[in-house]
C-alpha cells in the first residue's frame with residue numbers, strides 16, 4: 001500500500017549553493033548530506049513536517065541527474081511514495097502495467113530500499129517507491 005509522499009526529489013547543479021538557497025526558503029537547515037555512489041549522486045535532505053525535500057547533485061557525468069539537468073535543467077526530478085511492503089507493491093504495480101526501472105529493490109539514500117517507475121507509464125512523472133530499511 002502507498003502510504004504518503006515521503007519526499008520530493010529536486011535536481012540541482014550545485015548542492016552547496018542549493019543547500020544555502022533552500023535554508024533561506026525553509027528557514028532551517030538540511031539534516032543530512034549523503035552520497036549514493038552507485039547512483040553517481042550526492043544528496044541532502046530537509047525535513048518539512050512529515051515530508052522531506054531531497055536535493056540531488058550529480059557526482060558523475062553518467063548519472064541520471066547529470067542527464068536530467070542536461071535535458072531539462074534544474075527542477076523537480078521525482079516524487080517518492082512511502083510503501084509498507086516494497087516487494088508486494090512492485091509486484092502489484094508491475095501487474096497493473098507500470099514499468100519498473102529496476103526489477104529488484106535497490107539501496108537508496110536515507111536508509112531506504114527503493115524502486116523507480118518509468119515516467120512513460122506515469123504521465124511523465126518519475127515515481128520512486130521507498131520503504132524504510134528494517
Ligand code: ZN
Pocket residue numbers: 007008009054078080128
Ligand atoms: Zn528520492
